[in-house]
Amino acid sequence: MNLTDSIKRPTLHEELVERLRNLVVEDVLKPGEKVPEKQLCDSLGVSRTPLREALKVLASEGFVVLQANRGARVASVTREELENTFPVLATLEQLAGELACQHLDSAEIELIERRHADMLKAYKSHDRQAYFKANQDIHQALIRGARNDILASHHKLLAARVRRARFMANLSDERWAQAIYEHKAMMELLRARNADGLGKSMKLHMMNKLSALVKALEAEDETPR
Amino acid sequence: MNLTDSIKRPTLHEELVERLRNLVVEDVLKPGEKVPEKQLCDSLGVSRTPLREALKVLASEGFVVLQANRGARVASVTREELENTFPVLATLEQLAGELACQHLDSAEIELIERRHADMLKAYKSHDRQAYFKANQDIHQALIRGARNDILASHHKLLAARVRRARFMANLSDERWAQAIYEHKAMMELLRARNADGLGKSMKLHMMNKLSALVKALEAEDETPR
């Protein structure tokens, strides 16, 4: 018998926050779309009270927009928002890189090393799925390595808000190659425990991602199907 | 007849989020203190539904802690949390400084210049109240000058969370003098529109504030009254 089972029973609204946030991040609920409470209640099998509590939280996180007496809409990620979010994310990653260099122990670095190898393998076999996964794990590990919960929580929120952009614009071969190159450099700086260098390179990595994204979006605008 | 009055009528829960957050930030609700819903409902004159919605938001912002079936407690700002929050705040200020240098127009800089003068005057007349106000206005103006809403919102949240620290430890004369010195340097860098320099100096300013705070708190621990 598992004694811990009875203890961690998250409240309904907490689960709803998670699930709804995922629906938004994974683009199931489309930007600008209305979110009728009734319908969601039915499909999720809960009453309006916990659902509305969850919506309030999502709104404060910026995933939905509430209008008084008009309900909730999924927040749309404008270009301006992207261009505002990435610099903030980049700075946070810079800080994370610096701190991770100081705090990671060799076992943790070894683990990242392995995920890095996985990532390279995924690149060589053109497996985008596996690449994204390994890539995300590496960033996660570095954030965790910073040993700073505040940093982690703000990073997580911002990263989630921008994650949908991945669905909007696909990774170009050129950018992919560049990203791999940047990751190799980052790995070396981490091995050398060059805190300042890793921080700067992570920041740059993120800003380059923004450039690629904006470029891809502009190209998309010109061929709107 | 004012036509806009009927339009901007914030919902009850939004007002409650504001009011409750202020109660926490201004240390009316003490850290660790239980927040009985019933009692708050009575004193605020609202029902539990909007109040609970507000509490959920406050929890996601980190001002209160929710325990299932046990209600809400005001989050206590531990030393560890302070030491985690300040580096993040400092990085955000660094970014703000860099961006502000690029975006502020001369009229806005002139405005900051004036508040800077106010601040110096307050220092000379040992008016802590006026000093804090001018100081806060300057930081606000720089954040706004960054022209980045995402940056601004995250900064605002983090700043609010540590604001209570001001109630915990008073500003020492030594630190005050140092802060003034740092502000003068920042002002010069702003005049020269030295983005990199201003960013670094704002970051340092914030980290020095943390050091002073930690020192003050340690001194307090040794003389617990």
Next chain:
DNA sequence: AAAGTTAATTATGAATTCATTATTCAGTCA
């Protein structure tokens, strides 16, 4: 037929009610 007006419907904000979990307190037994 089109635009404007009013009634009906629907959806939301907030209060209330119900069910379940903690907490308190009295009573029992070692």
Next chain:
DNA sequence: TGACTGAATAATGAATTCATAATTAACTTT
């Protein structure tokens, strides 16, 4: 006396209900 048991009380999580604002539909009028 002090620790344990269990009933009584209080507080919370969630569902339901009520009131009001927004939206839709029907109808009028030109």
